Amino acid sequence: MKKITISLLTILQIFSAGSMKAQEQTDPPKEKTWTPVKHTFENSVLINNQTVEKPAKKTLDFIIQHRFGVIENVQDLGGLYAPSNIRLGLDCGVTKRLAVGIGTTKNKHYYDLQWKYIIMQQMAGGGFPLTIAYFGDLARSADPKDKFNNLEGNYKSANRISYFHELMIARKVNAALSLQLAGTYSYFNIVDSVVDQHAFIGTSFVGKYKFSPQSSIQIEFDYPLNVSGIDENYRPKPNLGIGYEVSTSGHQFQIFICTGNGILNQETRVYNFNDFTKREILIGFNITRQWSF
Secondary structure (H helix, E strand, O other), X not given: OHHHHHHHHHHHHHHHHHHHHHHHHHOOOOOOOOEEOOOOOOOXXXXXXXXXXXXXXXXXXXXXXXXXXXXXXXXXXOOOOOOOEEEEEEEEEOOOOEXXXXXXXXXXXXXXXXXXXXXXXXXXXXXXXXXXXXXXXXXXXXXXXXXXXXXXXXXOHHHHEEEEEEEEEEEEOOOOEEEEEEEEEEXXXXXXXXXXXXXXXXXXXXXXXXXXXXXXXXXXXEEEOOOOOOOHHHOOOOEEEEEEEEEOOOEEEEEEEEOOOOOOHHHHHHOOOOOXXXXXOXXXXXXXXXXXX
């Protein structure tokens, strides 16, 4: 009886192993699942530049962007007492990929509408290696009417409008380093006659190195491309910025030195006349606060 029991158990074990092997052969291989890379940058704005980040869905960002004046002498206390520029903005995450926002800027009394869309996302563990995003804005100046008269002295409301478009490509190289390249397009419905150019294209680079759980070093560089035909006195200058960022789950604080004081994207690209090679720099900061709802 004992021999019969052992024989039956042996037969059952053989059939069980064969069944499991057959199941392994017939089951289709599991597909790889990739998850989107998070926090390529800590904020949707890095110094003067947009990033591929946006407010999360059902999240509201309030941002204060402040630029002191150009550092000139001891009397202006490093530009702190010089005329400043300020922008206040609200941005809302509508979906996982789309965000819209509004803002107002002190210089030229701009009111702006902004939007950002994430086209592709970098995936962890394989998959697509980059994040691609598009950003755009439309701004209207509330300056006095006489600043928007054409050469014939006629005023048109459309002359107050300017536009900006940007295509950004970024990669989170590792937990510390993130890099981004972008192409930009700015358009002003009215410009000075000495400029005689409405459309401006350019390129930009931003980078972040995170050296602690909350702290990062930032760098930005904006370079105008199609400006060689403009008079030297009115030709936009490249913008260079270097900063330090502290980030928590609900706040980001950036303090930096840069050359651009326009804040609004098209202003920084078209009306920056500060030259970093001549030490024409200024101090600025950005503060962002997030709320989820």
